[in-house]
Amino acid sequence: MQTRPDLIAFFDAHGVDHATTEHEAVFRVGEGEAIKHGIAGAHTKNLFLKDAKGRLWLISAQDTTLIDLKRLHPVIGSARLSFGSAELMAETLGVTPGSVTAFAMINDRQHRVTFVLDRALADAEQVNFHPLTNTATTTVSQAGLRKFFAALGIAPLVVDFTTLSVVEDGFVR
Numbered sequence: 001m002q003t004r005p006d007l008i009a010f011f012d013a014h015g016v017d018h019a020t021t022e023h024e025a026v027f028r029v030g031e032g033e034a035i036k037h038g039i040a041g042a043h044t045k046n047l048f049l050k051d052a053k054g055r056l057w058l059i060s061a062q063d064t065t066l067i068d069l070k071r072l073h074p075v076i077g078s079a080r081l082s083f084g085s086a087e088l089m090a091e092t093l094g095v096t097p098g099s100v101t102a103f104a105m106i107n108d109r110q111h112r113v114t115f116v117l118d119r120a121l122a123d124a125e126q127v128n129f130h131p132l133t134n135t136a137t138t139t140v141s142q143a144g145l146r147k148f149f150a151a152l153g154i155a156p157l158v159v160d161f162t163t164l165s166v167v168e169d170g171f172v173r
Contacts (some may be wrong), residue, residue: 119162
């Protein structure tokens, strides 16, 4: 599994500009509001999910986005969704609860996890995620986020959570 230094090296190798802010551990979206105020860009929440057919999902959304899991599954083409276990999260994404992040897709070498991105993040100039640990926040530009996913061979499924619809042009612009 890739670690935080590996992730930063990956960014550097692929021309992804980044800035990391160290801070105390943050485990939930409601925590760390003072930290967020000091970091420009869209802040995020990330949900590691498993559907009733065993498919794995990672949803990255803006921290203020409301996500209705009961209504989401037909939109993304999944069976009923529930939270994935900490063990499965560590096995597939190499992170622990509280450290779930879009950047953990670097560890999904077998492409077992389908990545869903909130349209609000797909449209944001800068986005913030934990760099595989919840004691820091890493900011990348929209172009940098796109480079990151392109380097991994991932085309995110972009969902507009306000209308509960898939964005047709997705992440490709």
